[in-house]
Amino acid sequence: MSLSNSFKLKRISKPQNNLKILTIVMDGVGFTNPNSNITAELSKNQGILPSEAFSLGNAVNAAYTPHLNQLISSSLFRTIKAHGTSVGLPTDDDMGNSEVGHNALGAGRVFTQGAKLVNTAIESGGLFAGNAWKCTVAREELKNGSKALHLCGLFSDGNVHSHIDHLFALIIGAKKEGIKKVCLHLLLDGRDVGPLTATEYIEKLNQFLNKVNSNEFECLVASGGGRTFVTMDRYESDWSIVERGYNAHVLGDARYFTSLLEAVEVLRSEKNYYDQDLPPFVLVKDGVPLGVVEDNDSFIFFNFRGDRAIEITRALTEDNFTPFQRKRFPKVHYAGMMQYDGDLKLPEIFLVQPPAIDQTMTELLSSAGVKQFACSETQKYGHVTYFWNGNRSGKFDPSLENYIEITSDLFPFQERPWMKSAEIADVTIKQMYENSFEIGRINFANGDMVGHSGDFAAAVLSVAAVDLALGRIMKAAKETNTILIVTADHGNADEMFELDKKTKKVVKDKNGVAKVKTSHTLSPVPFAIFNEEALEKNIKLKDNFANAGLSNIAATVLELAGFEAPHFYDPSLISFSEKKN
Ligand SMILES: O=C(O)[C@H](O)COP(=O)(O)O
Ligand SMILES: [Mn+2]
Numbered sequence: 001m002s003l004s005n006s007f008k009l010k011r012i013s014k015p016q017n018n019l020k021i022l023t024i025v026m027d028g029v030g031f032t033n034p035n036s037n038i039t040a041e042l043s044k045n046q047g048i049l050p051s052e053a054f055s056l057g058n059a060v061n062a063a064y065t066p067h068l069n070q071l072i073s074s075s076l077f078r079t080i081k082a083h084g085t086s087v088g089l090p091t092d093d094d095m096g097n098s099e100v101g102h103n104a105l106g107a108g109r110v111f112t113q114g115a116k117l118v119n120t121a122i123e124s125g126g127l128f129a130g131n132a133w134k135c136t137v138a139r140e141e142l143k144n145g146s147k148a149l150h151l152c153g154l155f156s157d158g159n160v161h162s163h164i165d166h167l168f169a170l171i172i173g174a175k176k177e178g179i180k181k182v183c184l185h186l187l188l189d190g191r192d193v194g195p196l197t198a199t200e201y202i203e204k205l206n207q208f209l210n211k212v213n214s215n216e217f218e219c220l221v222a223s224g225g226g227r228t229f230v231t232m233d234r235y236e237s238d239w240s241i242v243e244r245g246y247n248a249h250v251l252g253d254a255r256y257f258t259s260l261l262e263a264v265e266v267l268r269s270e271k272n273y274y275d276q277d278l279p280p281f282v283l284v285k286d287g288v289p290l291g292v293v294e295d296n297d298s299f300i301f302f303n304f305r306g307d308r309a310i311e312i313t314r315a316l317t318e319d320n321f322t323p324f325q326r327k328r329f330p331k332v333h334y335a336g337m338m339q340y341d342g343d344l345k346l347p348e349i350f351l352v353q354p355p356a357i358d359q360t361m362t363e364l365l366s367s368a369g370v371k372q373f374a375c376s377e378t379q380k381y382g383h384v385t386y387f388w389n390g391n392r393s394g395k396f397d398p399s400l401e402n403y404i405e406i407t408s409d410l411f412p413f414q415e416r417p418w419m420k421s422a423e424i425a426d427v428t429i430k431q432m433y434e435n436s437f438e439i440g441r442i443n444f445a446n447g448d449m450v451g452h453s454g455d456f457a458a459a460v461l462s463v464a465a466v467d468l469a470l471g472r473i474m475k476a477a478k479e480t481n482t483i484l485i486v487t488a489d490h491g492n493a494d495e496m497f498e499l500d501k502k503t504k505k506v507v508k509d510k511n512g513v514a515k516v517k518t519s520h521t522l523s524p525v526p527f528a529i530f531n532e533e534a535l536e537k538n539i540k541l542k543d544n545f546a547n548a549g550l551s552n553i554a555a556t557v558l559e560l561a562g563f564e565a566p567h568f569y570d571p572s573l574i575s576f577s578e579k580k581n
């Protein structure tokens with residue numbers, strides 16, 4: 001990708017010998033107020049899994065984490081905000097997520113994010129006035145009923161990848177346009193919302209469809225499946241996920257049902273699955289699929305977030321496509337809710353302009369000739385590259401940016417909660433000893449990926465595995481002149497059960513069983529600086545900075561490395577003073 005060259009980083013102190021700054025993102029490891037009752041109760045139980053700790057559901061506090069505890073007890077520890085408006089989401093009721101978190105970390109300031117941009121485009125009517133809408137929806141073949149419009153995406157109000165209100169707005173817009181047939185291909189969530197909530201959204205949808213459907217306009221559900229098993233793969237972890245979705249949505253090739261509710265209820269009961277894991281299905285009438293995709297149909301993928309939208313977009317638009325065999329490849333008029341990759345221009349046609357994230361830390365460092373390092377396992381690899389660099393998959397200067405991906409397991413992560421934490425630590429420590437970078441960032445996926453499974457015991461192990469890796473990197477930091485910034489992009493493992501908003505007690509069902517939570521949390525995240533002794537100056541955390549968030553980290557990294565932080569970045573979290581001899 002090209003450098004915009006509009007701003008030049010300035011070094012204000014000469015580079016210290018082999019000084020390195022490494023940011024460690026413990027994905028999904030939120031940190032609740034140590035003075036809250038929950039944590040106080042749990043702290044009595046550190047290192048064990050008594051029923052009380054279990055019943056409170058905080059896998060971060062219940063895990064044995066001596067290294068994280070060491071950081072927490074330092075004067076260079078605080079918590080920072082990672083959710084809601086502090087990361088560009090519509091309201092403070094929106095939990096944080098990897099996209100907005102890593103965007104803020106990499107860009108040093110907050111951009112209004114997809115969720116809000118789509119809301120605005122719908123409210124202003126801009127979405128329905130643009131060229132993308134015209135060439136995808138306002139088409140004669142759709143108006144005369146010879147072709148159909150397909151809407152595919154994540155079916156919930158999680159507001160991480162999509163929102164059901166956006167889907168409803170598109171359907172109403174299509175009806176107003178005078179088109180005749182809309183087919184829905186719905187990916188059940190249970191990951192950004194409660195694990196068994198699909199039926200609530202189905203009820204909402206049915207009420208909505210009862211109102212909008214008429215003799216002139218038909219909107220129906222054609223296919224679907226659980227989002228982790230169907231369509232929404234990311235970073236090319238497992239193309240078979242996308243293939244299953246393609247076969248169901250496009251070809252009508254998956255198990256048949258006669259209604260969405262029947263599909264969900266039967267599939268749930270057969271495997272005891274949460275919604276996110278349900279197999280693909282196709283809805284039929286008299287044994288015939290209701291909405292296969294044909295040449296010249298229109299197809300909108302209505303997720304605004306890109307990571308899990310890119311592969312299905314490629315499958316539906318790429319002529320020379322090799323990841324799996326498409327038995328039939330209809331030529332459709334395709335649009336994304338947004339453009340998902342600014343470097344690849346994917347897709348070419350999109351309904352809402354994505355946030356214009358520019359002058360990221362990587363770009364500024366590359367134009368200043370600084371060597372950088374990024375590493376994670378497949379599941380989060382794009383987080384420290386694509387999201388970090390403002391939703392761009394390329395590099396600014398390949399000779400300066402060393403990106404290493406460790407291939408993730410394909411097992412359910414709750415069965416391997418250590419994931420690739422040891423391998424990420426191995427690679428990172430090697431780079432530290434080789435002084436191969438000046439500024440680096442890595443991501444440990446465990447707290448998040450295992451947190452999403454809803455398995456408390458596995459989540460406790462996942463956080464302990466991250467702590468083990470952290471301890472090894474802390475030791476290497478001491479020996480390699482590396483300063484660590486340890487943080488997280490949002491919470492997840494810190495609340496494995498649903499908590500009552502007022503009492504903060506675990507919500508239980510009528511049998512006294514705690515209600516599992518698979519989604520992210522609203523918790524703040526840890527922020528710690530380790531090995532500040534490597535610096536020639538003293539540092540301390542700024543006082544009176546209650547509202548600090550993830551976007552304040554980039555300026556902190558740059559200042560630690562001896563640069564003047566750009567005036568347009570959010571301020572750093574630290575102040576410097578001379579060392580006394
Ligand atoms: O895509 C996912 O796995 C979840 O919707 C959000 O998790 P992430 O923001 O941590 O990737
Ligand atoms: Mn994350």
Ligand SMILES: [Mn+2]
Nearest residue numbers: 028448452492
């Ligand atoms: Mn997550």
